[in-house]
Amino acid sequence: MAAVSELNSDDARVLLNALEKMRARDGLTLARLRDSKSDVSAPFLELSATRRYATVHNLELPDAALEVVGQCVRTMNGTDQIVADAILALGLFIEVHKQHKVDSRVIQSLTSSAVGRRRKALLENWRRLHESMGCPATDPPSDRALRGTTERDVLRELARQLIRRELYSAGSKSVVIPTPSDNTASSNSQITKGKVIVIGGACMDATFRSKSLPARDTSSEAYGFDLSPGGKGLTQAVAAARLGLDVSLVAAVAHDRFGQEIIHHLRDEGVDTSMIKVVDEARTPFTGVIELELGDSIALNWRNQMEVHLDVRDIDRRAEQLTNCDAVLVTFEIPRETVQHTLAVVHAEDDDRPLVIVTPGQPYPDQGISQHSLAQIDYLVAHPWELGRYAPGGQERFDPDPVARNMLAHGVESLCLLVNGGCTVYSQTTHETLSVPHFPSIYKESSAARDAFCAALAAKLIDNNKVFSEHAAFWAAAAMSCATADFPLSNSMPDRKRIDALLERSRFTVKAP
Known part of the structure; x- marks a missing residue:
């Protein structure tokens, strides 16, 4: 207080x-x-x-x-x-x-x-x-x-x-309001408007805001409630659109009032919804979230995957678009077989194929994706707890470093491990480990912060002809920090100006390539 x-x-x-x-x-x-x-x-x-x-x-x-x-x-x-x-x-x-x-x-x-x-x-x-x-x-x-x-x-x-x-x-003082003399169109024209396709979940989030969690067999009063479109796929699509990218979302939604609200929300945010699969006579998936005052939260997902899901045929129908975009962002919100098929489709033509950025949340409960599919991932953006199944045998306690190196041994090109607002990047290509510092905030990393990171990483890689650099990781981490700092906003995904303003005020400096 x-x-x-x-x-x-x-x-x-x-x-x-x-x-x-x-x-x-x-x-x-x-x-x-x-x-x-x-x-x-x-x-x-x-x-x-x-x-x-x-x-x-x-x-x-x-x-x-x-x-x-x-x-x-x-x-x-x-x-x-x-x-x-x-x-x-x-x-x-x-x-x-x-x-x-x-x-x-x-x-x-x-x-x-x-x-x-x-x-x-x-x-x-x-x-x-x-x-x-x-x-x-x-x-x-x-x-x-x-x-x-x-x-x-x-x-x-x-x-x-x-x-x-x-x-x-945090970061509120860094916002710059454009004046009528700002040549916004000229500034934006210098940035390549890449084509991004996001494949993941779109649901409704029922968020209860509480000062504490009730004990078992008891209840407590929430001080706030919100019902809004959510899902990692949806949020990454919105985040990418905020950064000026040409974005399409591939997801399944129910043909009910909540499904329509999801589609209207995406269109309002500038996301192309032509690839969304609408399922008749189905109920919209929901996520129940209990959000504490500083942004940390717990969630319970009801995906309704028996009724609302993407299958391999849905991916095949969009194969041409997938192979002709600049980057494909995939989340584990879709069935494992669909994730694996998506990666195979994107890799059908290795010449100038799209970048592949994968979010392994929520981890599949029974097993992970195949090693062949892991080897088709360019960037795996994960929280440590999501990688427990990939720990080396005989490891008594969870240690992110050997787990990360084990992921590279499975074929992942680069692993971006997000911890406490910062990022550590393990690269199979450079054989280097890059630690990106975090930007302090009174708020804890929100569930949407990683989505901002994924979208910003895609945007900066597209800007740089798909070549990874320390600056790209730093810029993506800054986007994540903006989303965390702007947690009280109903939609905290930053635009490019917001990210650049935070970096200008930062005590850290990384030169652009």
């Missing part, structure tokens, strides 16, 4: 004052944030967290500020969420209230342009709104207590949440 002195800083007081002004009349609306004649919007627009969100999601500052405020409100406890949403007229939970049959007139009143009407709707429907949000409700405060105590306490907590995001999102 942030120190008391930080939460009571001048910046926090400025934000509290601005929130109190926004509470009046219309509330904290996009129109008021866009009002260039008003000073009340400045504290929100000047936040580095806002600037970073604007850069990552290619938004105008007012739109980004509204998103950042909304994200902070969602991390508050139930009553504070409900009060903040109503008194600032944010409308964050309209769909939730509709689903729980809250009267439409009440919902309309909660987003009214008159703060008095919003307060009245809040107090008269106090218990009903708490039931809709799934949180316990005490007796509603009086109108006087709401105005004099409750609202100020809630706005003070919201200001604190904004300051925490400002202080503890």
